[in-house]
Amino acid sequence: MAVATDRYVDYRLSLSLVGTVVKYLAAAPLFPVLVAIYYGESVVPFVATSAVMVAVGLLLEQLSDDSDLGHREAFLLVSLSWLVIPILGTVPYLVAGNGVFTGPVAGPVNALFESMSGFTTTGSTVMGSISFDTHSRALLMWRQLSQWLGGMGILVLMVAILPELSVGGAQIMNEEAPGISIEKLTPRIQETARALWKIYVGLTVLAALVYFGLDAVGLGTNMGAYNAVAHALTTLPTGGFSPEGRSVEAFSPAIQWAFVPFMVVAGTNFALFWYALDGRVDKLTGNAEFRSYLAVMGLVTAALTALLFTGLGISGATPNVGTIPGNIEHSLRQATFQVAAIVTTTGYASMDFNSWHPVAQTVLLFAFFLGGSAGSAAGSIKIVRWVLVRKAMYRSLFTSVHPDAVEPVRVGDEAVAEETLRDVFVFIMIFLTLFVVSTVLLYVDSLFVDGIDLTGLQAMSVAIATLGNVGPGFGAVGPMNSFELFSAPAKLYMVFLMWIGRLEILSVLVILTPAYWRS
């Protein structure tokens, strides 16, 4: 890794590479253009976006023609890309104009919230009532597409296709990819990036075919080609946006079940699929994080199923959940779906879990902090970090009895470096600190808003839903509700939380420290 601490930060170089990234990303709006043509809708918002991206890209590229990407410039490239791209992603919402957002806040803030929520695969929305009556199919498809682009990582995609980024490619991918560090699958980082994107595309196509196929053979409802593609585009990136106002509740039980394995796959380390496709299936099945990931989902699902089946987890005051208590298929389906949706940080809903008793919501709230696997598109803390924490706990218990027998923590056959453990602990503590501070700030802000009346649990869910890139929370921000009523400062603060959450905090916090800018 090239370390360049002996000179100033070359921010012009970083910005110029952001320009290159944006220039190539101008191809993305062509997909909603096709959708718009097919449905006879306006292509203007997307052509305009493409034009703006090309223009901004070319302008930024002028800032430097250097290409020696140092350590600190790579940080800046990643953080800035994830700010500039969501900002440019607002253009379709703004050009589509009135009616996109019904909330009280001016268009740009809502558009930025929706765009950042898209690219960061958060899935929180400020659209008050989502429907094809008020929104064009092309615009809603752009919303889905933004999650798909952000999921596997725009910079990973650029490393795959741009030779300019091959030098700092490994660090760029490390900063952008969730988890502790990216696994180099091939000697050349560019080919690793390509392999990951190929698997991602393949799984997305498979999901669309399965969703559509189930409907085609009569097991589904409402899942035409549009919905199949739209939902495949937000399943694999653990995104959770849906053009259906009632999310996955809009589909048949068979289709709801079909979402579960794809969400689980989306929360798995994609490198493991690469090995499995290469014949090394044991690299997947024997992986410590993968096993813990399945085990923890199984455990939480069992607890929630019991709560729903017995009726303890259903709020007495709610009439529309009558068929769940005592119905094992319903209880198991809702629990399995919702646990997969929350642990992987996808954030779909198969029912309005606002109708659950707070005991079930409390279980779910704690699950918000788990996160999927490293090397997936999942947000939040990630299972691999919890695995390391658990192993460090066992070691401490052992060494407090046998103080002379300090051994490294092992995952599989590998000894984990002490500094990796340290980084894991620090990450978790920064994450929890941000959660606590954000809960209080957003809760206080909400007191000034008519129409939002949060309990303590619900206020916590607002903070973790955005910081953990999960999407929905409880109460006013429930899965069938919207963040539209929050104040503009609160929305901008949540934009910050989604941004910092997607980049796993450190990449962003670092550029906010004086030490970063000092030589």
Add this chain to the structure above:
Amino acid sequence: MAVATDRYVDYRLSLSLVGTVVKYLAAAPLFPVLVAIYYGESVVPFVATSAVMVAVGLLLEQLSDDSDLGHREAFLLVSLSWLVIPILGTVPYLVAGNGVFTGPVAGPVNALFESMSGFTTTGSTVMGSISFDTHSRALLMWRQLSQWLGGMGILVLMVAILPELSVGGAQIMNEEAPGISIEKLTPRIQETARALWKIYVGLTVLAALVYFGLDAVGLGTNMGAYNAVAHALTTLPTGGFSPEGRSVEAFSPAIQWAFVPFMVVAGTNFALFWYALDGRVDKLTGNAEFRSYLAVMGLVTAALTALLFTGLGISGATPNVGTIPGNIEHSLRQATFQVAAIVTTTGYASMDFNSWHPVAQTVLLFAFFLGGSAGSAAGSIKIVRWVLVRKAMYRSLFTSVHPDAVEPVRVGDEAVAEETLRDVFVFIMIFLTLFVVSTVLLYVDSLFVDGIDLTGLQAMSVAIATLGNVGPGFGAVGPMNSFELFSAPAKLYMVFLMWIGRLEILSVLVILTPAYWRS
């Protein structure tokens, strides 16, 4: 530190030393005997307790006449003492008989809860309605005394007076004392123990005199000699028990203000007072933990004062808090008092904070996790650990930019060992894991109890109030309420939480691992 890993655990030796401790502790019930004689109440419960302690002590002492206390035996001595003493401490409640507890659970479980809550300085109660009409003054004084004995540490006291414990004394005090490690003030550990207890006694006497004196000069109400002594006995150990059913709300504003500095002192590292008395005041005023402790209390107090003063932090539905919003003295007093009571984990209440809006309760709930200083009697996580976490965060930010510049974390002039940092992180993670698991278990259990109907926030408060040795929580376990309605298994589980919380988890968890018992 004597390490004896080459032989079996000599549990008979540990038990025999528990016996010695218990034998000497038989002097403690003589204080409520004096109270009973003065008020013309029955002395039987306390004479019986003394007799049982002597008998059990002598019996246990027979188990071994060895005195070579090894590393693992010291663990066992500490953990077992803190189980045996609270069990013996139930005798006064049980002998005093019917009427002590009004809850539905049989006497022994309630008695054990109250006794463990006393000695661990938790202050949660299962007494439904506390009053001199139903409880003797002597019994309520025993309840206060149990907190005072547990505060500075029974084993620290025994190290101070028993030559048998001078060999393993340093380790024993480390296991028992809250915080990372005890500071050796003098070359001989026995003298350190004596110094700490002398300061503790002195401050207790001072508190009693101030409480009584304010009343005597006409600034108080209701604070006779009995109440002055009783509250001094639970202020310095950060205990929080009160013979008044309405806690410190029973006293005048002047007396409520007077509690604040004593709670703050009680949550301070007592070693710092030793230095200050020795003329080295800068050791107190310049101490990093002490400064952070004051700063964090100031910050939370400012936030709460603002919430109460503006009325945002007051629940609209509550009529009896009318004078607080807009009244700066009231707002500031309630905020200052409650923040000091919660951060130091004392748990007194100057008003029923159940009438606060959940936003103010959420702020307070987060403050439950702070804890006072190491080397005080405070529970929960402790400020010094948060100071180290903050410094480790800063270091990580710095080293992710300058990876070659890894420096040790410093507190004051001292470099902190990496293994100390590791232990701090592990402690916090075990603490939080226990919090999460306990919240869910106790919440689910509460669903089966008529008369307890917890929100998510309130359920969390049940777990942290007991695990963090704070005392009261929100809702059904609010400061003027009681834990009496919880099921017997839930109460026994909370007994476990108070026990493990007081000993800072590791000392207890360790003896539950197979590695501890294997040679």
